[in-house]
Amino acid sequence: MLKIYNTLTRTKEEFKPIVPGEIHMYVCGPTVYNYIHIGNARSAIAFDTIRRYFEYRGYKVTYVSNFTDVDDKIINRAHEEGVEPLDLAQTYIDAFMEDTKAVGIEPATVNPRASEMIPDIIEFIQDLIAKGYAYASDGDVYFRARKAKNYGALANKNIDELEQGASQHVADAETARKEDPIDFALWKKVKPGEIYWDAPFGPGRPGWHIECSVMSTKLLGDTIDIHGGGQDLEFPHHQNEIAQSEAKTGKKFVNYWMHNGFVTVGDDQQKMSKSLGNFVTVHDIIKTVDPQVLRFFMATTQYRKPIGYTEGNLEEAKASVSRLKIAREALVFRQNGAESGVDAAMTTQLEQLEDAFVTAMDDDINVQNGLTTLFDLVKLMNEYSAQDVVKADTVAAMLAKFDAWVQIFGLTFATGLLDADVDAQIKARDAARAAKNWAESDRIRDELTAQGIILEDTAQGTRWRRA
Structure with missing residues (x-):
């Protein structure tokens, strides 16, 4: 029985999709004003792993993950570099796609962008205004948070706590435009020199929260199976998505909320973030670290647990990947003559x-217990590879x-470097050794070594693997 920890209920629940055999899944993507650091990549990798297990x-x-390409950070960075905000966003969208491909993340079914959904966002906001859930104020539009049912429940917060926090963190000018400090922006009035779109409530751009509600309901339906993202998005982002989506549709927005833990660094295990300056980008790290590692x-x-980023942990991962690779290559070798x-x-x-x-993975995607079973399989593979006689169908299975x-x-351990050519060179080397042409034998070995092919002479013949 597949169970998932639902952040909203704080319990593991049996997973029951809306449509049997299908999953509609939305995961919040990056705000594209810089390269993603590995803290950002944690979410993308965690939910790609979850998606892959569902497919298994x-x-x-159907996996939707957005790009926020309209945002204060993008606008400010674009002004600094003297480029258009959407051009800057495209640069980092391209970088995101390149970097995530390198670490084996499958493309989303759809990657919607905020800038492409403006008419839908405007229509969504108009509906909320018409229903009394939102109001225009001096060119901005705000959502009446107190009107939302169980506002704060996702993050286990009550209205009084939220009001106190909002009063401390919202600028006086913005507070003056709101009916209530906890109300949040759906539409932001244009400032001089900023990118904007025309709307019935005035020129401006969407707030951050509204885009995900619009994209999710438009692409996946009013109620979806799973919504994912980092733990830092529980409040206010995901809570605000619930409020505005359910206010518009009158239906439950998400059946299962899943949130991944942070990547931490240093002895004090600080969360990795751009604001703290303690981050390393995927773009940089894969120049020196194998992306598969x-x-x-x-x-x-396991996706809900924090990850401690250290050089030692990377080295352990490297050793594990090597162990997996060698076990596979040893068994592939035994296919010959099975x-x-x-x-x-x-x-x-x-x-x-x-x-x-x-059983392990069905328990809220417990990858650590699943990994234990994977290495039990590796042990079995190694034992079978060492047997004098192996069966072809069993090796294939x-x-x-x-x-x-x-x-x-x-991970993929494709035999992409022309296996047939490697085998042909090994046969040529065997012939050279039989003829006691040691110079030719050594030349072939050295040539293969230069191409990352390691030869091992065994009682069953010459085995090869990739370095």
């Missing part, structure tokens, strides 16, 4: 491992299971 379990997943490091902590048929004892053990893996599981963690 047979669900058809970074992905494995990020994907193998006997036809099935090893019944191995089939039974594979079935037991499958049950253990699914082990490899298929291994590949399916590591792909959930975002």
Whole structure:
């Protein structure tokens, strides 16, 4: 039974999709004014891993993740660089797509952008005004938070706490435009020199929260299965999404809220963030760290738990990835000369491992327990590779299971570097050794080594793997 921890109820709940066999999933994407740091990437990797597991379990997943390309940070950065805000945003959208591809994140079904949804946003706001949930004030439009049912419940906050916090953090000029300090902006009046769009309530641009409500309901429907994002989005962003979406539709907005933990750094385990200046970008780190190692490091902590970013943890991830790769290559090697048929004892053990893996992952995507089962499979693969006789169908089944599981963690060990050519060169080397042409044998070995191919001479023949 697949269970998910629902942030709204603070409990693990049996997952029941709205449409059997299908999942509609929305995950908040980046505000694109800079390269993403690995704290930002945590969310993208965590929910990509979750999505991959849903697909492994047979669900058809429609996965929507937005780009916020209209925002104060984008506008300010664009002014600093002397470029148009949407051009700056496009630069970092392109960088995001490049960097996330490098760490094995599958493209979203749709990546909507705030700037492309302006007519829909305006229409959404007009509806909220007509229903009395929103009001215009000096060119801005605000949502009446007190009118929303159970406002603050997602973050386990009450109205009095929120009012006190809002009074301390909102500028006097903005407070004067609001009916209530806890009301939040749906539309912001244009300032001199800023990008803007015309609207019935005046020229301006959308607030941050409204875009996700509009994108989610437009692309996935009034009620969706899962909404995800970082823990820092619980309040106010996701709470405000609930308020404005349910005010407009009169329906429950999201059935399951999922929030990932932070990436922390330093002895005091500070959250990694741009504001604290303690971040490292994915764009920079993958210049020196294998992207698959970074992905494995990020994907193998259960999504709700924090990740401590250290060089030592990266080294451990590197060793684990190497161990996985070597085990696969050893078993691939044994496909040559494998006997036809099935090893019944191995089939039974594979079935037991499958049950253990699914049981672990069905418990709120517990990747750490799932990883334990993956390495139990690796142990079995290594033992089978060392046997004198192996069965072809069993080798194929082990490899298929291994590949399916590591792909959930975002890894692929494709044999892309012309395996046939490598095998041909190994045969040529074997012939040279048989003829005692040691110079030619050494030349072939050195040439393969230069291409990242490591040869191991064993009793069963020459085995090779990638460095």
